[in-house]
Amino acid sequence: xxxxxxxxxxxxxxxxxxxxxxxxxxxxxxxxxxxxxxxxxxxxxxxxxxxxxxxxxxxxxxxxxxxxxxxxxxxxxxxxxxxxxxxxxxxxxxxxxxxxxxxxxxxxxxxxxxxxxxxxxxxxxxxxxxxxxxxxxxxxxxxxxxxxxxxxxxxxxxxxxxxxxxxxxxxxxxxxxxxxxxxxxxxxxxxxxxxxxxxxxxxxxxxxxxxxxxxxxxxxxxxxxxxxxxxxxxxxxxxxxxxxxxxxxxxxxxxxxxxxxxxxxxxxxxxxxxxxxxxxxxxxxxxxxxxxxxxxxxxxxxxxxxxxxxxxxxxxxxxxxxxxxxxxxxxxxxxxxxxxxxxxxxxxxxxxxxxxxxxxxxxxxxxxxxxxxxxxxxxxxxxxxxxxxxxxxxxxxxxxxxxxxxxxxxxxxxxxxxxxxxxxxxxxxxxxxxxxxxxxxxxxxxxxxxxxxxxxxxxxxxxxxxxxxxxxxxxxxxxxx
Amino acid sequence: xxxxxxxxxxxxxxxxxxxxxxxxxxxxxxxxxxxxxxxxxxxxxxxxxxxxxxxxxxxxxxxxxxxxxxxxxxxxxxxxxxxxxxxxxxxxxxxxxxxxxxxxxxxxxxxxxxxxxxxxxxxxxxxxxxxxxxxxxxxxxxxxxxxxxxxxxxxxxxxxxxxxxxxxxxxxxxxxxxxxxxxxxxxxxxxxxxxxxxxxxxxxxxxxxxxxxxxxxxxxxxxxxxxxxxxxxxxxxxxxxxxxxxxxxxxxxx
Numbered sequence: 001x002x003x004x005x006x007x008x009x010x011x012x013x014x015x016x017x018x019x020x021x022x023x024x025x026x027x028x029x030x031x032x033x034x035x036x037x038x039x040x041x042x043x044x045x046x047x048x049x050x051x052x053x054x055x056x057x058x059x060x061x062x063x064x065x066x067x068x069x070x071x072x073x074x075x076x077x078x079x080x081x082x083x084x085x086x087x088x089x090x091x092x093x094x095x096x097x098x099x100x101x102x103x104x105x106x107x108x109x110x111x112x113x114x115x116x117x118x119x120x121x122x123x124x125x126x127x128x129x130x131x132x133x134x135x136x137x138x139x140x141x142x143x144x145x146x147x148x149x150x151x152x153x154x155x156x157x158x159x160x161x162x163x164x165x166x167x168x169x170x171x172x173x174x175x176x177x178x179x180x181x182x183x184x185x186x187x188x189x190x191x192x193x194x195x196x197x198x199x200x201x202x203x204x205x206x207x208x209x210x211x212x213x214x215x216x217x218x219x220x221x222x223x224x225x226x227x228x229x230x231x232x233x234x235x236x237x238x239x240x241x242x243x244x245x246x247x248x249x250x251x252x253x254x255x256x257x258x259x260x261x262x263x264x265x266x267x268x269x270x271x272x273x274x275x276x277x278x279x280x281x282x283x284x285x286x287x288x289x290x291x292x293x294x295x296x297x298x299x300x301x302x303x304x305x306x307x308x309x310x311x312x313x314x315x316x317x318x319x320x321x322x323x324x325x326x327x328x329x330x331x332x333x334x335x336x337x338x339x340x341x342x343x344x345x346x347x348x349x350x351x352x353x354x355x356x357x358x359x360x361x362x363x364x365x366x367x368x369x370x371x372x373x374x375x376x377x378x379x380x381x382x383x384x385x386x387x388x389x390x391x392x393x394x395x396x397x398x399x400x401x402x403x404x405x406x407x408x409x410x411x412x413x414x415x416x417x418x419x420x421x422x423x424x425x426x427x428x429x430x431x432x433x434x435x436x437x438x439x440x441x442x443x444x445x446x447x448x449x450x451x452x453x454x455x456x457x458x459x460x461x462x463x464x465x466x467x468x469x470x471x472x473x474x475x476x477x478x479x480x481x
Numbered sequence: 482x483x484x485x486x487x488x489x490x491x492x493x494x495x496x497x498x499x500x501x502x503x504x505x506x507x508x509x510x511x512x513x514x515x516x517x518x519x520x521x522x523x524x525x526x527x528x529x530x531x532x533x534x535x536x537x538x539x540x541x542x543x544x545x546x547x548x549x550x551x552x553x554x555x556x557x558x559x560x561x562x563x564x565x566x567x568x569x570x571x572x573x574x575x576x577x578x579x580x581x582x583x584x585x586x587x588x589x590x591x592x593x594x595x596x597x598x599x600x601x602x603x604x605x606x607x608x609x610x611x612x613x614x615x616x617x618x619x620x621x622x623x624x625x626x627x628x629x630x631x632x633x634x635x636x637x638x639x640x641x642x643x644x645x646x647x648x649x650x651x652x653x654x655x656x657x658x659x660x661x662x663x664x665x666x667x668x669x670x671x672x673x674x675x676x677x678x679x680x681x682x683x684x685x686x687x688x689x690x691x692x693x694x695x696x697x698x699x700x701x702x703x704x705x706x707x708x709x710x711x712x713x714x715x716x717x718x719x720x721x722x723x724x725x726x727x728x729x730x731x732x733x734x735x
Contacts, residue, residue: 427569428532429569430569430570430571432553432569433565433568433569433571434579435552435553435554435557436529436530436553436556436557436562436563436565437557437579437580437587437639437643438554438557438558438583438584438586438643439582439583439586440554440586441554443582443586447574447578447579447582448571448574450573450574451571451572451573451574451622452572452573454573454574455573
């Protein structure tokens, strides 16, 4: 018992290591949300009129919506009129390439352990970095350009590839989808855009790194990934934010389109500031992520390691429209202290012989609440649809909660849907067994947790997997004194 | 090497061990026998440092150090190994990964460099042959879905890898068929040396045909009530424990 308490105390003493912020000159929109602010953002970004119209339409729709209350989370509502919807570091000249980016900004990322210097970076990963409301740098653009791959900031895509953006924007997550998706459509400031042409296998991992720096500012980025027929891309996303006493809102939208025989792998390591151990501050992470397997034999695979945020509300989903298409969702969600997570997925089977696989591993510690919410829907014409779901919960201590809300909705009798669920506790006997072999308690916890999450961690690209393992260990262990 | 003096321990206020005295020297094999509930497994657990047991009196010296002052992991690093009666499952963690973490922490404690992957694997190969264990088993999740025999063999393999000074085998024979018993015992015998000692906790004499003890102690009601050589084990096998119980109970009541 005393050992259990000791472990729990150690958990709670863990400090967030990315909690610093930097002062730099910014370009900011006035505080508040109205049509004028949306016009202000659109003008600032020199957007074409169709996009402004699209934003305004979304804003009208959003005004008629109310904040969803069905998630198993409880938090003080945020005053959306008290937020700033645009904040960008001031750069005297717009950088044309990475070498022209303000060294002060590059230094921020160096401090986060992310080198934007292409020579210094590990071969094989191109990165787009988003600071507050704007994308500040994209690496390896030229290398990728030779293959016809477009990888750039969303703003740049609007200017350089308006046809592609107009064709796919909102096609997977319509502005009417939900409260936060509508808000995002109205005020989104930047994000990443990626297009892989027909038959091209992207030779490196593409990644976006999100960082919130400014106070009282929401981050509303939008990512759009289009994989044309028979193409392949693996995409990574990481994020951090400074430690602040007030809550901050992050309401992103990610849309993925996969053509026939195309495959997209999307991996996230989410490490937003979770708030302090009393539950003060932290990011509200209200995110809509969805992919459509539009073509036959296409595949979309989501992998997420969620360790941060005060409140998470996130369901990366797949619409399996093409026949023989495959959707996958692998998730590890860790909550500690007063964190709350309501996360899961939706697999919507429309095409014939479509398959989906859900592996969700929740880990709850402290006084946190961790919920899995998942929907498997098989439509009428989806003959021979298959789904396998596995939802495991691991509890540490006796003050946290784990919940599972699976929804299954079948309209075709040939469907085969399997659901397995387990709940377990890290046992004192497991820790003692490790101790008896000479393994210290903190390392024992890391070993057990990583073993538990292995099936998901195995899905991550190598470099990310190592980072994720360390992050899991850090989030759960703290430093044993 | 090990000196237990007047050891008392209880669980949730109920005394289990009521004054154990035992001296174990390097090179010796001691068997602890006794009827169910006599405190055999408790003794093994207390030596290994299990938290549920509260030591209320007595002291234990291990190679000159106060064993009871050390954390369970430091006892292991000093060279105390417990082969569990019921080995614990750790899903998603292979024996290989588990042992690599363990061995390197033990080495660090002893001021040695961690073993690199190549050296670790060659050590594994050497020890695998010793206890006749299959590599496939070692890459599976630790103890998960293992048969009784596989679990026990895996315990002895871990013992071989960690090279303890004092090995405590807690009912290692339970759940083993005769072939597995032979293999496990052979492993233990090969690991014995002049510098190490073994405590075998068992209910039956059977195991002692293979692992021959220098001394046999009978535990009853938390005390060692009779000590002898291997012949004592044979006598127990033949006559059961009742005569000892009667002997002890009658002297206690008179």
